[in-house]
Amino acid sequence: MINRTEFISDVEWERFLDFSRGLETPCVVISLQTIENNYVTLRELFPYSQIYYAVKANPERAVVSTLAELGANFDLASREELDMILALNIDPARVSYGNTIKKLKDIAYFYEKGVRLFATDSEEDLKNIASAAPGSKVYVRIIVEDSSSADWPLSRKFGCHSDMAYDLLVAAWDLGLTPSGISFHVGSQQRDIGQWDDAIAKTKYLASTLEEEKGIHLDMVNMGGGFPAPYMQPANKLSEYAAEIHRYLTNAFGKDFPSIILEPGRSLTGNSGILISEVVLISRKSNAALNRWVYLDAGKFNGLIETLNEAIKYPIVTSRDSPFCKEAEAILAGPTCDSTDILYEDYKYKLPVDLAIGDRVYFLSTGAYTASYASVGFNGFAPLKTYIMP
Numbered sequence: 016m017i018n019r020t021e022f023i024s025d026v027e028w029e030r031f032l033d034f035s036r037g038l039e040t041p042c043v044v045i046s047l048q049t050i051e052n053n054y055v056t057l058r059e060l061f062p063y064s065q066i067y068y069a070v071k072a073n074p075e076r077a078v079v080s081t082l083a084e085l086g087a088n089f090d091l092a093s094r095e096e097l098d099m100i101l102a103l104n105i106d107p108a109r110v111s112y113g114n115t116i117k118k119l120k121d122i123a124y125f126y127e128k129g130v131r132l133f134a135t136d137s138e139e140d141l142k143n144i145a146s147a148a149p150g151s152k153v154y155v156r157i158i159v160e161d162s163s164s165a166d167w168p169l170s171r172k173f174g175c176h177s178d179m180a181y182d183l184l185v186a187a188w189d190l191g192l193t194p195s196g197i198s199f200h201v202g203s204q205q206r207d208i209g210q211w212d213d214a215i216a217k218t219k220y221l222a223s224t225l226e227e228e229k230g231i232h233l234d235m236v237n238m239g240g241g242f243p244a245p246y247m248q249p250a251n252k253l254s255e256y257a258a259e260i261h262r263y264l265t266n267a268f269g270k271d272f273p274s275i276i277l278e279p280g281r282s283l284t285g286n287s288g289i290l291i292s293e294v295v296l297i298s299r300k301s302n303a304a305l306n307r308w309v310y311l312d313a314g315k316f317n318g319l320i321e322t323l324n325e326a327i328k329y330p331i332v333t334s335r336d337s338p339f340c341k342e343a344e345a346i347l348a349g350p351t352c353d354s355t356d357i358l359y360e361d362y363k364y365k366l367p368v369d370l371a372i373g374d375r376v377y378f379l380s381t382g383a384y385t386a387s388y389a390s391v392g393f394n395g396f397a398p399l400k401t402y403i404m405p
């Protein structure tokens with residue numbers, strides 16, 4: 016049993032229980048109030064930055080419009096995401112097309128709708144941007160080598176080496192685009208703050224070299240996401256990240272900061288969600304087996320994909336938790352006929368021994384990368400439903 020109050024206050028927990036009592040499981044309940052608080056805190060901690068919410072973390076319309084009202088900008092990856100932004104009457108000037116993997120016709124679509132800020136990491140993509148989005152601002156994403164300290168790495172697939180970034184920024188200029196800056200992503204749920212130090216130092220070196228050798232002045236650094244949500248594996252407080260990162264930026268750039276972009280996803284929405292599941296079955300694999308298997312109606316295919324390799328360890332609370340209840344280790348699994356659909360086997364959660372079929376099991380901090388990651392209905396199990404709590 017976890018100490019629930021480390022993750023959510025009694026007041027918020029009671030508000031959630033009231034709101035969710037009659038809901039059918041599985042589902043996730045998102046607190047807009049929590050997202051608003053997170054946004055305001057991030058603003059205060061990084062007052063010199065512009066925030067581009069990474070919509071993929073939680074694309075619920077109510078989430079996006081709440082953040083829009085608070086002044087956020089948006090980091091998008093597809094036409095469908097852009098259509099939603101436009102349907103909410105959000106100015107396309109507040110959008111960055113941050114996906115480095117895109118079709119020519121999608122670039123044209125973004126341009127036609129008024130988007131003028133594009134990420135790239137390859138020559139072919141850069142040429143496409145030049146032809147379909149002439150004159151736009153581009154920033155080049157660099158690879159940051161070591162993301163092993165991130166619980167959900169985003170390296171290798173994206174970004175290019177600094178030498179290539181240099182060439183691309185020069186080529187952007189030659190192609191009539193505006194080379195505006197450099198981006199990186201140190202990996203999602205990055206628990207080693209030092210990763211930003213290395214990335215910022217690399218960025219600074221690249222910008223200075225371009226300035227000296229080619230007279231190209233970059234005025235933007237996009238530091239991506241990677242800021243933590245609260246899970247079982249301990250991470251520093253966001254204020255700690257802010258203080259350290261400010262120091263790294265000062266070391267690299269002195270008082271003369273370029274304009275800084277942040278692209279938080281997980282840190283804005285992660286702790287806003289509680290996924291509610293129900294115990295379908297409890298069994299043991301032999302008469303002498305030490306561990307129970309606890310099968311839930313939520314699993315890898317309907318919301319809990321980030322339990323792949325047990326990467327993200329959500330705080331778990333059950334409806335049987337009480338201060339003196341006896342507990343024992345359990346293996347947790349989802350409901351489908353697929354053996355990948357085991358949630359936690361190596362990491363042993365302790366659950367009350369009197370946990371029974373029909374009890375509720377709550378996964379805290381499930382506001383990011385859950386509902387939008389669910390399958391359309393593998394094995395007939397519907398995608399995870401989202402409910403919005405004001």
Ligand SMILES: *Cc1c(COP(=O)(O)O)cnc(C)c1O
Nearest residue numbers: 069113203240241278279280281
């Ligand atoms: C997914 C993504 C983010 C968000 O990362 P978090 O770790 O969730 O904050 C930011 N930028 C880009 C380009 C991304 O792909």
